[in-house]
Amino acid sequence: MLKRTFYKNNSWKVAFVTLSIFALLSLYYQPPTQFVLRDALPRRDFIQKLFAPSDAGGCRVNYSIPEVDTFIREYQGKSNLLDSVFKVDEQEPYLSFLAKLNKWKRKGKLMKEFVKNNNTWAWEIFHQQINQYFLYDPEDTSYYEQLLKDLSQRKITFTDINPFSSHLVLTVHFDNGMKGVYKFMRTPRDHEVLPNHFFFSDIERAHSEIASFHLDKVLGFHRVPPTVGRVLNITEDIGKVGVDLLTNTLHKSPAGNLCFFGKCKDYCKVDFSICGTPDTVEGSMSVFLPRRGFNQSIYWIQSPWLRTYHFSIKAKWEKDEQFCETDVKTREDFKGRRVLDFTDVGVFDFLIGNLDRHHVELFEHFGNDTSLIHLDNGRGFGKSKYDCMSCMSPVRQCCMIRLSTLAKLVKLYIGPDSLSHVLRKSLEADPLSPILWEPHLDSVDRRVGQILKVISECITKKGKPWQEVIIDDGFY
Numbered sequence: 232m233l234k235r236t237f238y239k240n241n242s243w244k245v246a247f248v249t250l251s252i253f254a255l256l257s258l259y260y261q262p263p264t265q266f267v268l269r270d271a272l273p274r275r276d277f278i279q280k281l282f283a284p285s286d287a288g289g290c291r292v293n294y295s296i297p298e299v300d301t302f303i304r305e306y307q308g309k310s311n312l313l314d315s316v317f318k319v320d321e322q323e324p325y326l327s328f329l330a331k332l333n334k335w336k337r338k339g340k341l342m343k344e345f346v347k348n349n350n351t352w353a354w355e356i357f358h359q360q361i362n363q364y365f366l367y368d369p370e371d372t373s374y375y376e377q378l379l380k381d382l383s384q385r386k387i388t389f390t391d392i393n394p395f396s397s398h399l400v401l402t403v404h405f406d407n408g409m410k411g412v413y414k415f416m417r418t419p420r421d422h423e424v425l426p427n428h429f430f431f432s433d434i435e436r437a438h439s440e441i442a443s444f445h446l447d448k449v450l451g452f453h454r455v456p457p458t459v460g461r462v463l464n465i466t467e468d469i470g471k472v473g474v475d476l477l478t479n480t481l482h483k484s485p486a487g488n489l490c491f492f493g494k495c496k497d498y499c500k501v502d503f504s505i506c507g508t509p510d511t512v513e514g515s516m517s518v519f520l521p522r523r524g525f526n527q528s529i530y531w532i533q534s535p536w537l538r539t540y541h542f543s544i545k546a547k548w549e550k551d552e553q554f555c556e557t558d559v560k561t562r563e564d565f566k567g568r569r570v571l572d573f574t575d576v577g578v579f580d581f582l583i584g585n586l587d588r589h590h591v592e593l594f595e596h597f598g599n600d601t602s603l604i605h606l607d608n609g610r611g612f613g614k615s616k617y618d619c620m621s622c623m624s625p626v627r628q629c630c631m632i633r634l635s636t637l638a639k640l641v642k643l644y645i646g647p648d649s650l651s652h653v654l655r656k657s658l659e660a661d662p663l664s665p666i667l668w669e670p671h672l673d674s675v676d677r678r679v680g681q682i683l684k685v686i687s688e689c690i691t692k693k694g695k696p697w698q699e700v701i702i703d704d705g706f707y
């Protein structure tokens with residue numbers, strides 16, 4: 232009786248307690264596979280792993296270097312950095328750190344002073360918004376997402392050959408007046424360059440173009456034109472709307488697939504045909520930039536670290552470690568930001584493993600004080616196990632790095648997010664995802680530590696003062 236009254240009066244309480252017990256029990260109950268995980272990790276780590284902002288723990292989790300750890304302790308102790316935007320906090324997710332730096336980006340003139348268009352389509356707004364110091368702002372909702380969508384989906388109305396390329400590269404025209412540069416996915420994403428192969432006979436890789444755009448973006452450089460993966464239909468996009476130089480070469484392969492080879496300097500013959508399955512191919516589409524020069528269509532600087540493109544002749548920089556001091560820092564046109572721009576190029580090319588940086592382009596409109604444009608990134612991500620130390624020559628020989636670039640590398644090294652993590656996440660947005668083979672993603676983590684080691688050695692081994700190596704030139 233007493234019992235029954237108790238239940239009657241407290242029935243809602245009983246229900247609540249019972250439900251709570253069940254809820255708690257169900258929290259602890261995990262299917263068998265998760266028991267294995269729980270056994271392997273102490274409870275606290277397990278929960279941290281579930282709620283940590285990343286699935287990694289910084290590049291150093293797999294590629295810790297003792298000298299770099301010491302260097303970073305010194306970096307974190309620098310009093311002038313403690314209260315600055317360059318202070319690296321071990322808990323902060325990388326993208327929030329990057330967003331803070333991006334806010335400080337110096338802004339210069341806009342291309343709209345020089346380019347006239349209707350400012351309506353995404354590509355028109357992009358052209359007008361090109362800044363003296365960066366190509367685009369990924370936060371600008373007025374065009375950025377739409378531009379990528381247009382590049383991957385809009386109807387192609389005319390297809391030509393890019394006359395400046397040694398490979399078959401297309402200039403593509405769209406139904407809204409936009410133009411794009413298309414490179415073909417000629418090798419599977421896991422294809423590794425053969426060890427005896429020279430880089431200059433290397434085939435261009437569209438996955439490298441796409442991944443380079445994302446890497447440039449997550450490094451906050453914004454110097455690579457927006458690029459997306461796109462499927463091309465050879466029947467529709469070449470056969471129906473291509474120039475004669477393309478359509479004249481259309482043929483069926485022995486397997487019955489539709490192929491063509493077009494016309495170009497080096498690799499346009501039937502041995503290098505591009506074939507569909509049965510008539511579609513994958514590739515990268517980059518948005519076409521406005522003219523870089525006033526009187527000529529291309530305005531460019533030859534890289535001081537240009538290679539000879541010869542099997543045995545070496546360039547001066549390859550034989551002389553003093554090259555930057557004697558031949559680069561002394562150049563009149565390399566005063567101002569230019570040396571640091573080239574050390575950024577060195578960081579970038581080392582991360583992607585690109586030996587083919589023969590020249591860089593820039594907008595003449597903005598004068599000498601403007602950022603470099605990193606076009607042509609098709610020869611990166613070819614060797615996942617090999618680190619091209621000579622690609623980092625600008626950093627090693629000049630013994631300099633921009634503070635903002637260093638801060639981002641330090642942040643990626645200590646975590647919580649590694650470069651492979653943020654790059655993988657960024658690449659997931661591409662329509663042809665997955666773009667990079669995991670060993671290539673792993674290689675960028677290894678390379679972050681290598682760059683930091685070279686910088687720390689400028690101070691510890693070459694005896695340079697900190698402030699001569701790490702330069703805050705106000706560019707983020």
Ligand SMILES: Nc1ncnc2c1ncn2[C@@H]1O[C@H](COP(=O)(O)OP(=O)(O)OP(=O)(O)O)[C@@H](O)[C@H]1O
Pocket residue numbers: 393395396397398400412435456517518519520521529587606607608609
């Ligand atoms: N997005 C773009 N917008 C405008 N022009 C471009 C763009 N991409 C490439 N170009 C022009 O086309 C030229 C050749 O393109 P790219 O360098 O990518 O082809 P490539 O075959 O790899 O060239 P190379 O044989 O010189 O290495 C570039 O130097 C540039 O002048």
Ligand SMILES: [Mn+2]
Pocket residue numbers: 435587607609610
């Ligand atoms: Mn090239």
